[in-house]
Amino acid sequence: YTVTINGxxxxxxxxxxxxxxxxxxxxxDGGLYAELLQNRAFQQVTPQTPGALYAWSAVGGASLSVVDSTVTPSLSTALPNSLRVQIPPKTSGNIGIANSGYFGINVNASWTYKGSFYYKVPVGSTVKGSLTASLASSSGVKLASASVTIRSNATGWTQVQFSFKPKSTPSDTNNVFSVTVDGASTAGQTIYFALFSLFPPTYKNRPNGMRLDLARVLADGQPGVFRxxxxxxxxxxxxxxxxxRNAVGPLTNRPGRLGNWGYINTDGLGLKECLDFAEDLGMTSIMAIWDGYAADGETVPENQLAQYIQEAADQINFVIGDPAKSEPAALRASLGHxxxxxxxxxxxxxEDFFASDTYAAYRWRDFVGNLSVQFPNVQFMATTWIDNPVLxxxxxxxxxxxxxxxxxFAQNSFQYDYYPRxxxxxxxxxxxxxxxxxNNLFGSPSQGRMLWPTIEGGFFTSFLPFRIESQVRFIGSVGEAAYMTGLERNADIVFxxxxxxxxxxxxxxxxxxxxxxxDAGTVYKSTSYYVQKMFSLNKGDEYLPSTIPSQSGTVFWSVTRRTATKEVLIKIANTNGTPASLTFNLPYATVHATGTATVLTGAQTAGNSPSAPDSIVPTTTKFNAGKTFTYNAAGWSVDVLSVVAY
Ligand code: AHR
Known part of the structure; x- marks a missing residue:
């Protein structure tokens, strides 16, 4: 291949x-949001059912039941459920409740954990002793604890806040959090609990913030935008x-909801948390508003749409409004921004192409028609196919x-070349x-569905004790890289x-x-993550036209320039197992003799997985550069070349 670059x-x-x-x-929940306790506030569960207690278990023979406000006044309107703990009449030792976290709890001796919960006792309670919050290993070794005196006159909801630092780091994350009392001094008593919380240190120390390791991996990708x-x-x-409104402000005001993916969302990672995270990573936001169409197929009729348009207007005002003029913006200011x-x-x-008839008939028109008058500087984005329907x-x-x-992905890296300017x-x-x-994109792994990204896009599965191991095949990552060269070539319209x-x-x-x-303690980076990072860190700030790759070929490239450092940045995706030789002609008087190549390569069906997380990682090498130079891209590889030229 000969690639001539235009300056x-x-x-x-x-x-x-x-x-x-x-x-x-x-x-x-259980991921980017750093909260460690699952089902912390019994949101959206059915009281008095065993299912309401998911992630919780009894310690020492306590009797547990989730009850609603018909049994005892709730902590808040948004959180109608609480946990009733009944201590048997004759008991001794530690007794109470335990939470297994989100499939484990990461206990680290170098971290200080901050926790809280609410409790109350019935009028006339004679409860005595202490409430002890602890972290312990699965074998019962106590790792950290904090105690407060339990008050028999705490007949209204009383918040307990505590912090502790574990004395050791256990070898796995099969740890539990518990709140216990001494059975002898509380025998026969009832205690109610609500809204538990336990946080490790968070990214940038944000209260109610993001999990450190995940946030760091996301930050490492130097993202520019957050949807x-x-x-x-x-x-x-x-x-x-x-x-x-249900995803902002104190956690006591957030009812949670059944999300689209079959589990209850706490909405602890809410609107402001997303915006703060975007700010912390230097991302600008692409924020969605709900537009009257639900994934279950329900669509709001036009004559009932006004309340949702108002809801969207309030949401936008929360993000960009003037606190002196708008209540949602004043709320934002009161929350510190x-x-x-x-x-x-x-x-x-x-994905309103699933309901494009009502989108075109009135939803897009009514939402955008109204909101663009109120927010003339906001750009609204459609989610149907272009011109189908016409909006x-x-x-x-x-x-x-x-x-x-x-x-x-490889064959369609020219997709946007054909879009109108x-x-x-x-x-x-x-x-x-x-x-x-x-023909079966959303099928099972045995039908070709990938589990982790791979170089090529195959899969393998193996069973580990606690999980199904999965893999993105490298072929997929190389295909995505080929597609991304097309995104750069078309970055005049792909923003x-x-x-x-x-x-x-x-x-x-x-x-x-x-x-x-x-999982609860480790982050696993796929080959596709590395592709995203390699492209993002080397996106440059302007596109240099070059010899166009063959649309039906297997080797794709794009060339950009980082003007501040005078670097020419060449990305190559070799979507074939045969090495490719590329000769580049640079239009500059001075070209440094040595360039830097960042290379991701591996077998077509290889990939990173929990048991082999670092099978394929980028490597950096030097290569001989010049006004004209030849570079050999390995089979199944993604290569980013940097050459200083001016
Ligand atoms: O990314 C998974 C799902 O794919 C998204 O929720 C939806 O927009 C798309 O169909």
Whole structure:
């Protein structure tokens, strides 16, 4: 291959080109959100059923039941349920309750944990002694504890706050949190509990913040944009839609909801948490508003849409409004952020091509028609296919999703070359190579569905004691890289892109493959994560036209420039097992003799997995550069070359 590079940039590379898309699918509660206790507030469970106690168990023979406000006044209207703990009349030793966390609890002796819970006792209680909050290993070794005196006159909800530092770091995460009392001094008594919480240190020490290791891996990708809160998790039903009012402010005001992915969302990772996280990572937000269509197929009729348009207006005002003029903006200021948050776009719904008739007939029109008058500086983004249907007012931004095979991604790296240059811009808001079977993309692993990203896009599974091991095959990652060279070539109209889904709790997940895996204690980076990072860290700020790769070929490239450092940045995706030789002609008088190559390569069906997390990682080497130089790209490889030239 001979690639001649033109020194005159054709278009800037937007700072938003690469970023993250987050929704709570495999990933928020028990994932990015650092809260360690599962079912901490008994949100949305059915009282007096065993299921209401998930993640909780009795310690020392206590009798547990989740009760609602018909049994005892609740902590708040949003949290109607509490936990009743009855101590048997004749007992001794530690007795109480234990929580197993989100499939384990990460206990680290170098961390100080902050916790809290509410309790109360019935009028006339003669309870005595202490309440002890502890962390212990699965074999019962106490790792940390803190005690407070239990008060027999605490007949109204009383908050206990505590902190502790474990004395040792256990070898695994099969640890439990417990709150216990001394059985002898509390025999026969009843104690109610509500809203437990336990946090390790969080990213940038944000209260109610993000898990350190996951946040750091996301920060390492130097993302420019953050899409939230969905995805389908924007709303499985009308009643269960993501409603910003229920996901902001004190946790006592957040009822939680049944999300789209089959589990209850605490909504602890709510609107402000997302905005703060975006700010902490230097991302600008693409925020979705719920637009009257639920993933279960329900659609709000036009004559009932006004309340949801108002809800969306309030949500936008929370993000960018003037605290002196708007109640939601004043709420934002009262929560510590008087300045507006940066926002790239407001996305109207999610995948409304599933309900495009009502989208075109009235939902897009009524939402955007009204909101754009109120927010003339906000850009609204459509979620149907372009011009299908035709939207009025005309949509100037679109979010387009693509899940397909590795081969599709390579073959369609020219997709955006054919899009009109008419002022409209595009967000590749979800994409991933997910299967090797084009006729059954969402099938099972035995039908080609990938579990982790791989180089090529195959899969393997093996059973570990506590989880199904899964893998993204490298072929998928190379296919995605080929596609991304097309995103850069078309970055005049593609302003942002994000792989999806982002995170996968390998102990409990609803979708494969995902970009980053994790369990209670460890983060696993897929080959696709490394591709995203390699492209993002080397996106440059302008695109240099070059010899166009063959659309039907197997080797793809794009060339950008980082003007501040005078670097020419060449990305290569070799989607074939045969090495490729590429000769580059650079249009500069001075070209440094040595360049740096960052290379990700591996077998077609290889990948990283929990038992072999670092099978394929990028390596950095030097190569001989010059005004003309030849570079050999290994078979199945993604290569980023950096050469200083001016
Ligand atoms: O990323 C997983 C899901 O795929 C998203 O929730 C939805 O938007 C898409 O269908």
């Amino acid at each position: 005159s940039a054709s278009h800037p590379i937007p700072s938003t080109l690469y970023g993250w898309m987050w929704e709570d699918i495999n990933s928020g 939230f809160p969905g995805g389908s998790n924007l709303g499985q039903s009308i009643a269960g839609r993501w409603n910003w 008087p300045k507006p948050y940066p926002i790239a776009a407001v996305e109207v719904g999610n 009025n007012p005309k949509a100037m931004l679109y979010d387009l999703h693509q899940y397909s095979t590795p081969t599709w 008419d002022g409209r811009k595009y967000f590749a808001g979800e994409y991933a190579a997910i299967s090797t079977d084009p 942002a892109a994000a792989y999806a889904p982002l995170l996968q709790n390998i102990a409990n997940y609803q979708w494969t493959p995902n970009l980053i895996g994790f």
